[in-house]
Amino acid sequence: MTSHAETTSKSDAFAVLNPFDQSTIGQYSYTSEDEALAALDEAHRCHVARDGWLSKSVRIAILDKLASLIEHRTDDLARCAAREGGKPLKDSVVELRRACEGVKVAAREIAQLHGTEIAMDLNAASAHRFAHTYREPRGVVLAISAFNHPFNLIVHQVVTAVAAGCPVLVKPALSTPMSCLNLVELLYEAGLPRPWCHALLTRHEVTEKLVTDRRTAFLTFIGSADVGWHLRSKLAPGAHCTLEHGGVAPVIVDETADIDACIPGLTRGGFYHAGQVCVSVQRIYVHRNVVEPFLEKLTASAKRLSVGDPLDPTTDVGPLISPREVERVDAWVREALTDGHTGRLIHGGRKLSATTYEPTVLLNPADDARISKEEVFGPVVSVYAYDDLDEAIARANAPDVFFQASIFTRDLDVALYAARRLHGMAVMVNDHTAFRVDWMPFGGHRQSGLGVGGIGHAMKEMTLERMVVFHSHRL
Structure with a gap:
């Protein structure tokens, strides 16, 4: 047309x-x-x-x-x-x-x-x-x-x-x-x-x-x-x-969560449209007891994503909206891995072309890195190990944003506790932060x-x- x-x-x-x-x-x-x-x-x-x-x-x-x-x-x-x-x-x-x-x-x-x-x-x-x-x-x-x-x-x-x-x-x-x-x-x-x-x-x-x-x-x-x-x-x-x-959408995965069940949704929620979604999964706080198997499965899932021409029916992840955005995302990733920051690159972290960026998984970037506190609007998901649920909630709530959040758990008490305390106008239980149907209320608070x-x-x-x-x- x-x-x-x-x-x-x-x-x-x-x-x-x-x-x-x-x-x-x-x-x-x-x-x-x-x-x-x-x-x-x-x-x-x-x-x-x-x-x-x-x-x-x-x-x-x-x-x-x-x-x-x-x-x-x-x-x-x-x-x-x-x-x-x-x-x-x-x-x-x-x-x-x-x-x-x-x-x-x-x-x-x-x-x-x-x-x-x-x-x-x-x-x-x-x-x-x-x-x-x-x-x-x-x-x-x-x-x-x-x-x-x-x-x-x-x-x-x-x-x-x-x-x-x-x-x-x-x-x-x-x-x-x-x-x-x-x-x-x-x-x-x-x-x-x-x-x-x-x-x-x-x-x-x-x-x-x-x-x-x-x-x-x-x-x-x-x-x-x-x-x-x-x-x-x-x-x-x-x-x-x-x-x-926008938001800096946080997810908490507690040690009782069904890891196999949560990986497809978190992959989709984090890398759909190259992460260019206001409620895209960006920060995942995973209990230290399960962080290694979680990382292994999330990385394997990210590796299976096909990046390329959006008109190709096999493409899972297309370009960012402009080459300038590719450069910005790459700079944020580089910052999280250098300049005295503690992040580790698990997968990705590179420009595939002037317009595309590889789906990227980081581990434990510093809380004060831009990748942790600002909306990345790119195909980057950061994983953070935690020991205590209140610690995870406090870190998840640190940025002055308030949109959608998630908790993955098999423990009803944990689900209710986290849902009431996470900063989100909507909190998803055992679902990713980007879930939405068009008749539900949808909006942010604070920034x-x-x-x-x-x-x-x-x-x-x-x-x-x-x-x-x-x-x-x-x-």
Whole structure:
């Protein structure tokens, strides 16, 4: 699929590169400030004109049609996502199927956008009254997205806004705009009026003008913490936001854990999409009594992963999004192994090409190494031996992040103890940190973010709960 926004003639343009071979796969014009502000004005007018709001039944019909369109074009859309984002094709197909299911979830969740009766007549002051709440759209949603799931993230940010009845402007990562443009075109094809959704390929300074504009009622941001918190500080008074940043996802494997059972999930959770996932398994704290067999099995599993062209159906791990990221990850690994740090290289630790990095397993890097305290966003998993569960929990909780965490154990008391103490908005028991289904609440705390994602939860964030109180002596 191609988009109307593609260009080969304008000088104010940028290229989209295949992250594996760095070939140019598209060229697009930046959206100008005038164009962006005109789109915001058009979206704002859609919200102000209440009589023109999209009814729930219309929204459901649009999303039902959208799901059907995605389902019938999954192969083409997945190939586009793999080409621009570098996720292996087989995983991009799964992403598209998940996106299709997410659209269906959003359509179902529209029925849950309702209020409740508020009890009255509980005292003399509330006598002869009847009250209820209802939900209505907040206003224009500005969605700023990331590169790592170029289609499904847009579903989570744009389709939720449409389902909530909000006009939406979406600014995708400029390294992966094609999937976003495809989704917006599919929304139009499904019946969404064009003024209700605009894809904007803006530079940073224009994006910030949209954030600060009082007509922006809600910001949904997925990306780095530095940028997210900065943009939040620029929002107009009264605007709301959700921020989804990253984590340094910790896992604890206690001495009772079934090692054979946990290895496949931890391999998947750590190396899926070359580790470029906000809840990717990054730090694994393993009881010293079982660390050797654990390392042996994890290393053997990592060695079996095929690294290469994302369009090759046999590829398990594709490229990082840019050669610069490969250099950064390599520098972090080198730092963990040198400069007085204590880490040992168990497997990997090398660039396979300018764009790919070998799945890497480290043992006991220092807690103050960047690989231990910052989000690596690369195919590197570090294993740390521990002796005491409280020690493992304290080390797992040391970074100022709070997203998802895991505990592997056969001991119910250990599971409950760790689940209550690990810093995670969600703690998985006997599952990896990257587990997610799209209807569950999903989000970070502290440096990891603000607010709650997940299809239905995001829709509620994008709506206001208002109340009506009737007073009548006949009640």
